[in-house]
Amino acid sequence: MKSLCSGAMALVTCVIVLAVMISITTFAYTANPKYWWSTTGLQQVCGNDPLPETMVFTEHHQxxxxxxxxDVYWGKLTTPNGGFVRQPDTEGVVRKHGISxxxxxxxxxxIRAEIQRLMHLKHYHDAQAPGEDKNIEEILNDEAHWTHCLDYIRQALRYQDDCHVTGERLRWGEMEEEVYTHTQEQRWIIADLGVLRFPTRLRGLGAAVRASSARSGWHGGSTVTGVAEAVIEAALFPIAFPSEALTTLGTTTADHSTPTLYPTCPSLLWQALSTGSFDRLRKTNKLQSRLNPQKCGKSESLYAPEPFLRLTMTGFDDLPNEIILELWHHVLPPHDIASFALVSKRIFAFAKPSLKEHHRLKSEYSIIENDRSCDGSMLAHLLKDVLLNPHIAFYIEKVCICDWRTCWEDPNRGVPCRLDLEVDDVQNYVWHVPYPxxxxxxFRNGIRKAKHVLPSEIDxxxxxLESGHEDxxxxxxxxxxxNLCTLxxxxxxxRTLLxxxxxxxxxxxxxxxxxxxxxxxxADSVSERNEGISLVKLFALQPSMEKISCFDVDNVRQRRGIPDCLIAPQSSNVTELVFDSCGAIGKHIPVLLEGIKRLKxxxxxxLGKTVDAFRIRSALLNHCRHSLEYLKMSYHDGEGNYMGNLRLFENLKVLHITHSLLVDPDAGDDLNMADLLPISIETIDTTGQSRRIVSHIRPFIRSLVNAxxxxxxxxxxxxYRFYDLFDSGNRMHLIFTDMCRLCQANGVQLQFDLVFLLPILIF
Known part of the structure; x- marks a missing residue:
């Protein structure tokens, strides 16, 4: 029984010492209210902490x-692996660390378990020899006092969120004494966890440790190339993050009773930030989306449905510079970087070097055009940059490919292959020669990893590739x-791999x-396999697609079969279609229009083809009479038939059309344009191509003015634009003068363009 008494006294001493240590630590922190990261050298413009927030201790009976x-409630205070995290050190080696x-x-x-054991021994001893050792009985019978001390110390520890990093200890009591330090590298370990530092505590520490322990593939001693590549790779090739990466943490009370979901790693933080606009973020200085358990019909639990995630974050101006660097270099998409820099003066001043680099990358990579007059291997150089630095891929928004090489070039020939003769400085030309x-x-490894390349096609x-073909x-x-927006x-x-x-x-x-x-x-695609119209269909089905334009795309070589251009009704979001000099491809347009929701x-x-304007106009009326706002129908050096009435188009505002397509050639001076055009029309741009339309000009304009x-x-x-009117100069001049007066008197602006006859006249 003496051993039992001495054990209890030692236990009481441990609890008292632990409470004193917590009090000293709290006092030291309050006396020196600096940010813990201010000594890393990165916090150049960070001020002092405000006074600590009020800590309210309440009793929690569980x-x-x-x-x-x-025991189950106490077990939830720590993680299954005891609070250890796996993070790379400054040399890129993943090591195991403990959190204080x-x-x-x-x-x-x-200590609590030891008290439970002593309580069990006490009950056993009472059954054997009641009445002995009243001293130990008095200590152990004061259960209310013991439980209060345990709960009080628990709340103090949780409130402190002591994030000192300790070394790994494989087996308790069998390794050398642990070293408790707080080095700069250990501060980076906390920063890499994605923990958000509040003025008086760290929010998200528990979630970060749980997320780190759940990382499969991060083993002690393994190496990583850095957070940046991991984040960019996750963006280029998205993976499903485990639900364990999100966990509930408190926000207002010491026991963390309010359920909150925090992003706990850079990739998840990126997903959270991408849901909000940084333009709005700049005004509110925070991103907050509240969780309402009553609306989702479930009680507060460990994980909440995605639409009700509550992402409560501190003001961005309060974040440490380590976290800002993580956001800047590895998290933010390029289009949000400039807005993020404007969150505050401090962040803008801190981010100036990175902002300069951002503008350089944007200027160099946002628009890619393969100008072969300078670099015959431009595509290869660009691909190399993207593979070695995947972050560059996010800057490329527009790619224009005019042509490409199909074989290696021979510098001994003296003139680059397919190089414009106007280029004089051949010495500066980068030849398309075999790559290092x-x-x-x-490039071979990139092909092997590409998801769209079948294993049988890799060779x-x-x-x-090795033959010099850039396909x-x-x-x-x-x-x-x-982030490609224009192609x-x-x-x-x-018949290309492309x-x-x-x-x-x-x-x-x-x-x-x-x-x-x-x-x-x-442009310029004549194919035996109908790639032109088939590509139009494929891109029309992309949800983000808005405009598709084709120039000189024909299918005249097609001898058999019908191109696959059928689209399910109302399945395309395209708002603009352009077909210029496409010839026979026009017969497939009505089929494409069936699948477009709101063509504008x-x-x-x-060019040199017969235009079936009536058929195209009928297809437009059937599928987009409510949405069409701009219509251009014209032909050069060909024939076109009268397209018919346009009155049923409800929102048509601009009409650019050849005169003979709009006006019936058999019509006389009694034209009534009011019955042919919709009431929404605002601008009419007409082109005349033959002498016979001269007689129609006056009644055409007069009819529009009356309408x-x-x-x-x-x-x-x-x-009005005219061509081939070499012998009608005097007559046209009289018509122009007369019609301009009429239009001006009725509030209509009239413009005449006389091509090959007179300089452009604008009345």
């Missing part, structure tokens, strides 16, 4: 219980650009390629 039924707060809580749990072996192996891709280079490059392909070779890759990437729903693509332009702009220009006074009240501008 922790004031020595029975084993309360969890160590202290563990010690408190051990290191670059070639980099074909690599063989084509696989461009195809691989496009698959790595998540232009001019004169592409036929077309096959585009088809696979466009049809693969989880793919990150083309998710932000809004504009696609295809449509252009069709024929302005009656039905076409929105009409503001008339434009």
């Amino acid at each position: 922790f004031m219980n020595l029975s084993h039924d309360a 707060m969890f160590h202290q809580l563990h010690c408190l749990q051990m 072996e290191r670059d070639m192996e980099l 074909v891709w690599i063989k084509l 696989p280079t461009l195809a691989l490059l496009l698959s790595l650009l998540p 232009s392909l001019e004169d592409p070779p036929k 077309f096959t890759s585009i088809r696979r990437m466009a049809q693969n729903a989880p793919s990150t390629s083309f998710l932000k693509l809004r504009s696609f332009h295809l 702009r449509f252009t069709y220009v024929a 302005k006074r009656t039905r076409l009240s929105n009409l503001k501008t008339l434009k």
Whole structure:
């Protein structure tokens, strides 16, 4: 019984010493209210902490219980692995570290367990020899006092959130004495966890430790290349983060009773920040989305449904510089960096060097055009930059490919292949010669990892790459650009890997390629396999696509089969279609229109072809009469038929059209344009191509002016452009003068462009 008494006294002494240590630590912190990160050298403009927030201690009966039924509550205070984290050190080696707060809580749990054991011995001793050792009985019978002390120390430890990092200890009591230090490297460990520092405490420490312990593949002694590459790789090739990465943490009370979900690693923090606008963030200086358990119909639990995630974060101006650097270099997408710099003067001053680098990357990479007059291997150099520094891929928004090499160039020839003769400085030209072996192996590995390349095709891709053909280079490059908004392909070779890759990437729903693509332009493509119209269909089905334009895209060589251009009704978000000099492809336009929801702009220009304007107009009426706002229909050196009545278009504002398509050639002087045009029309731009239309000009304009006074009240501008009127100069001059007076008197602006006859006259 003496040993029992001495054990109890030692236990009481441990508790008292622990309480004194906590009080001293709290006093020391209050006396020197500096940010803990201010000594790292990174916090150049950070001020002092404000006074500590008020700490309210309340009794929590689930922790004031020595029975084993309360063990589950105490177990939740620490993590399953005892509060250890795995983080890379300054040399990139992943090591195991302990957090002081969890160590202290563990010690408190051990004291509680010892009290439970002593209580059990006390009950056993009472049954054997009641009445002996009243001293130990008095100590152990004061259960209310013991439980109060345990709960009080627990709250103090949780409130402190002591984040001192300790070394790994594999087995308790069998290793050398632990060293308790707080080095600069250990501060970086806390910063890398993504913990958000509040003025008087660390929020998110528990969640960060749980997330770190859940990282599969991070083992002691393994190496990593850095947080940046991991974050960018997660963005280029998204993965599903485990739900364990989000956990509830308190926000207002010492026991963390308010359920809050915090991002606990850079990638998750990126996902959280991307849900809000940094323009709005700059005004509010915080991002906050509240969780309402009553609306989701569930009680407060460990994990909440995604729509009700509560992301409560401190003001960005209060964040340590380590976290700001993480946000700046590894988290923020490029289009938010400038806005983030304007959150406060402190952040702007701190971020000046990074902001300068951001503007350099944006200027160099945002628009890519392969100007072969300077660099014959531009695509390869760009692909190398993206593979070695994936962050560059986020800056590339527009890619224009005019042509590409199909073989290596020979510098001994003296003149670069397909180089414009106007280029004089041939000496500065970068020849398209075999790549260095290191670059070639980099490209081979990229092909092997590409998701859109089938295993059976890898050898074909690599063989084509080694032959000097840039087809696989461009195809691989496009698959790595998540922010690509505009893509232009001019004169592409036929039957290419690029077309096959585009088809696979466009049809693969989880793919990150083309998710932000809004504009696609295809030019000079004549194919036996209908790639032109098929590509139009594929890009029309991309949810982000807004504009598709085709120039000189024809299918005249097609001998058999029908191109696959059928789109499910109301499945495309395209708002503008442009077909310029596309010839026979026009017959497939009505099929494409069936799948478009709200087409706003449509252009069709024929060169030397017969224009079936009536058929196209009928298709437009059937599928976009409510949405069409701009319509251009014209032809050059060909024939076009009368397109018919446009009155049923409800929102048509601008009409650019050839005269003979709009006006019936059999009509006389009694034209009534008010019955042919919609009341929404504001601008009419008309082109005349033959002498016979001269007689129609006066009645045409007079009819429109009369309609302005009656039905076409929105009409503001008339434009008329003429060609081949070499023998009608005097007559046209009289018509111009007369019609300008009439239009001016009725509030209509009239513009005449006389081509090949007189200088442009604008009345």
